[in-house]
Amino acid sequence: MNYLQTKGGSTSTPSKPKYLKDLNAEQLQTFCTSFDTVFCDCDGVVWYTLGDFIPGSADAIRQLQLQGKQLTFVTNNSICSVERHIQRFARAQLKIDKQQIVHPAQTVCDYLKSQNFEGLIYCLxxxxxKELLLSQGFHLVPEQQDGVQIKNLCDLRSAIQAEHQVKAVIIDVDFNMSLAKIMRAYQYLQNPQCLFIAGAADGVVPFGAGEVIGPGAFIDIVALAAGRQPVVLGKPGAGLMPILRERHVGSPPARVLFIGDSPGSDIVFARQCGYQTLLVLSGGVCAADVALDDQSAPDYVTDCLGDLTNFI
Amino acid sequence: MESAPNDQRPEHILKLSQEQRRRFLNSFDRVFSDIDGVVWCMEYDIPGVADGYSALQGMGKELSFITNNSVRSMEQYERRFQKLGIKVGESELWHPAQSIVEYLRRIKFDGLIYIIASEPFKSVLRKAGFQLLDGPNEFIKENFGSLAKHIFDREPVRAVILDVDFNLTSPKVLRAHIYLRHPDCLLIHGATDTMLPVGNDLRIIGPGPFQKILVEATGKPGATLGKPGKELGEILLQHYNIRDPKRVLMIGDMLEQDVQFGRQCGFQTLLVLSGGCTLSELRAESSPERLPDYYADSVADLAKLVNDVAKAHV
Structure with missing residues (x-):
């Protein structure tokens, strides 16, 4: 409750999420003029994780641009590079600038540079x-023979051997996170000088029909074993907050709208920043799963981003 | 009072008075003993333990072993016990794979199982006639399409089992979670250790933290058939038809897995310092449910205790 009072949203009271389709013309008008800056997730909001643009989303983005909203895409998807994000937008005739994309791999690189980091990185x-890190001059621990089956203690010992002098452990989405990799990360982190950095840290991710376990669950295991917390630079990490704040210096958090499809990472995170929140149901979360009164309850809900054009 | 009251610090069994020793030895009929750190340590034997067990057997105590380690096969256990000269039948050796078989039979489980565990563990379940799915057993292609292909599966899995797996990967955990979305799919834990000693100076993160991911994602607490699981305790009490749990002595080297388990079941507890717990760790333990009734350097001390009492009797 205390948390809700400190929230800077202009939606006055911590009320139940409002469905855009239930708002009257005047309320929609008020909503539209209540924000100057838009932070928007990509997967499940602009396009489907596995495929095409979600119908209507390109038009909605165009309309936001026409209305003069400051538009930034905040993705947790480093599988797809910043360039590929831009190309994907371009295919829908959307001109999105490099500066308009906040991407975990790039954010991590910027952070390392701000720390004048030098040394070997163990990157999961x-x-x-990893290519982005390498292209920006960072050095990574060479790949193990990944995927080798561990049959006995001898295999196990060699799979978890952490012989390099590692100065940073970085964890983001790893499709093949494994016990051996977690053990190596844990061992490198025994050195208090070794930085611990996380990118995307979603506990669960909307995928398919519902949510699947996300990278945050595995990051937590490393953190718990190592007895220390990472600097988290992807959603929903506190490390991302100052980075986003720099992008709306002129307007208060209450005049920022955050649009996402994940209650756990987008909405919880945006509320902590004091932003207004809009949850779209195009990512996998359904209306029945929308929280009503906890930290993951959004201010607004709608089926998809395209509704912004339909309703407004 | 036959055993030491709970609010007292535990006593070393060799510091008990002659009368206390005699009373202690008469206060139990059955012994459940842990194996790793008690009978032997990973890569070496603990001197004198065979004498300790045979002294107890000589007094007519029933002896069974309860380990959380299913990575070793039954044959490997038997060979090592034989080498040490400890007499124990196969049916007196309990490990999580075995306990899960007994559990599944008791609940009349009849369905498909998805399992994350070692090969020896899986072979116990297969031999018992259960149908298992596992994998993916190699790294998957790094994209969402490949992830979807590996974790979304329409097989009617009705139980997910998670124990120690050196080859545990995230696609396995994600796949387990998808099966567990079905309301009838059971979650079953073997060993639940957070850190697991697997060799000399080698400890790995155990299955506990991965089980916690599934518990949190599904809201299903799951049944635990390794120590200190409640369901394992129930199986042992039923299997041995134990009416008075106070007349059972649990011997182990771990405060959580052995002492807490024993106390939970209502057994008396004896901590041995030959494995994973030092005297200073024992002294630092403040939680009453993890404080043993007694402690000893190793099971070898029991031989000395039994002999002393016998001599005094003559």
Whole structure:
């Protein structure tokens, strides 16, 4: 409750989520003029994780641009590079600038540079994430013979051997997170000088019909074993907050609208930032699962991003 | 009072008076003993333990072993017991795979199982006639399409079992979670250790934290058939038809897995310092449910205790 009072949203009272379709013309008008900045998730909001644009979303983005809203895409998807995000937008005739995309791999690189980081990195993430680090001059622990079956203690010992002098452990989405990798990360983190950084840290991710377990669950295991918490630079990490704040210096958090499909990572995170929140149901979460009164309850709900054009 | 009151610090069995020793030895008929850190340590034997067990057997105590380690096969256990000269029948050896078989039979489970565990563990279940699915057993392609292909599966799985798996990967955990969305799909835990000693100076993260992911994602607490699981306790009480749990002595080297388990079941508890717990860790333990009634350096001390009492009797 205390939490809700400190929230800077302009939606006055911590009330039940409002469905856009239930608002009258005047309320919609008020809603539309209540924000200048829009932070928008991509997967499940702009396009389906596994495929095409969600019908109507490109038009809605165009309309937000026409209305002069400051538009930034805040994705947790490092499987797809910043360039590929831009290309994907371009295919729908949307001109989105590099600066308009907040992407965990890029955020992690920026953070390392801000720390004047030098040294070897143990990175548990996708190939595209690692390529970005390498292209920006960072050095990674060479890949193990990944996927080798561990049959006995001898195999286990060699699979978890952490012989390198590692100065940072970075964890993001790793499609093949394994016990051996977690053990190596844990061992590197025994050195208090070794940085611990996480990108995307969703506990669960909307995928298919519902939610699947996300990278946050595995990051927590490393954190618990190592007895220390990472700097989390993807959603819903506190480390991302100052980075987003710099993007709306002129307007207060209450005049920011955050649009996402994940109650656990988008909405909880945005509420902590004091932003207004709009949950779209195009990612996998259904109306019955929308929380009514906890930290993951959004201010507004609608079926998909395209509704912004339909209703407004 | 036959056993030490709970609010007292535990006593070393060799520091008990002659009368207390005699009373202690007469206060139990059955012994449940842990194995790793008690009978032997991973890569070496603990001197004198065979004498300790045979002294107890000589007094007519019933002896069974209860371990959380299903990574070793039954044959490997038998060979090592034989080498040490400890007499124990196969039916007196309990490990999570075995306990899960007994549990599934008791609840008349008849369905498909998805399992994350070691090969020896899986073979116990297969031998008992259960149908298992597992995997993916190699790394998957790094994209969402491949992830979807590996974790969304329409097989009618009605139980997910999670024990120690050196080859545990995230697609396995994600796949388990999808099966558990079905309201009738049971969650069954073997060992639940957070850190697991697997060799000299080698500890790995155990299955506990991964089980916690599934518990939190599904809201199903699951049944636990390793120590200190409630369901394992119930199976032992039923199997041995134990009416007075106070007349059972649980021997182990771990405060949580052995002492807490024993206390939960109403057994008397003896902690041995030959494995995973040091005297200073015992002294630092403040939670009453993890404080043993007695402690000893190792099971070898029991031989000395029995001999001393016998001599004094003559």
């Amino acid at each position: 993430a996708t190939a595209s994430f």
